[in-house]
Amino acid sequence: MRRSTTTALALSTLTVLALTGCSRSTEPADTSAASSAPAHRGGNSATASAPLSSAKLNERLLNESDLGEGYTRKPQAADQHDDVTVIGCPELEKLGSDAATGATLDFTRKAKVSFTYAGSTNSEVSEELYSDSATKLSNGIGKVFNAMVSCLSYHVASGSTVIDMGTQKTAAPDLGDEQWSQLLTYSAGGQRSVVKQTAIRADNILVIVSGSPGLVDAHLDKALTKARTAH
Secondary structure (H helix, E strand, O other), rough: OOOOOOOOOOHHHHHHHHHHOOOOOOOOOOOOOOOOOOOEEEOOOOOOOOOOOOHHHHHHHOOHHHHOOOOOOOOOOOOOOOOEEEOOHHHOOOOOOHHOOOOOOOEEEEEOOOEEEHHOOEEEEEEEEEEEEHHHHHHHHHHHHHHHOOEEEEEEEOOOOEEEEEEEEEOOOOOOOEEEEEEEEEOOOEEEEEEEEEEEEEEEEEEEEEEHHHHHHHHHHHHHHHHOOOO
């Protein structure tokens, strides 16, 4: 199976990373804070800001110069629409067919970018930016993360391929207004990989960084800083 770094939320993470990413190198999960629930500082802004356009969000994505030497931007992958079935996790099944076919979050203003990192056995990291009202962002991302961490283990089937999945909450850094973080472990065809996914909401912007756990931790703060920077 070929590699991919499209790490959209919900089952797009599972179908694109798990179903097409089984040849990726693995990285041990950092479970030192795995039992911690996602942090929530709440505090929706008293004065709502207008959502940013997708074009403006694209300007605020990380680029190679932000990340440093050794990073290469990957072409935008086509959306996946495989016939996917979740087995053994009712809350994920309730997300519906759009999530199961790899759809991203239901926000109209969005931008994405993915990179490979040659300095760590071709590890990968991706960033997604969304903009909407603070309430819609909070409710939307919270619903998806809550569903994904509701089952410690389950299976995802696509055609004749079955992936063993594991989901684990992790402690999110105290950034922005609300934070969510999780580790996804998937096994298929004798391969095992771990993806970390951390989401930070700051007012009307949602930043999601996914990929190799070490790279997510290294670049999350700078991704949020650039996303909040006015142009």
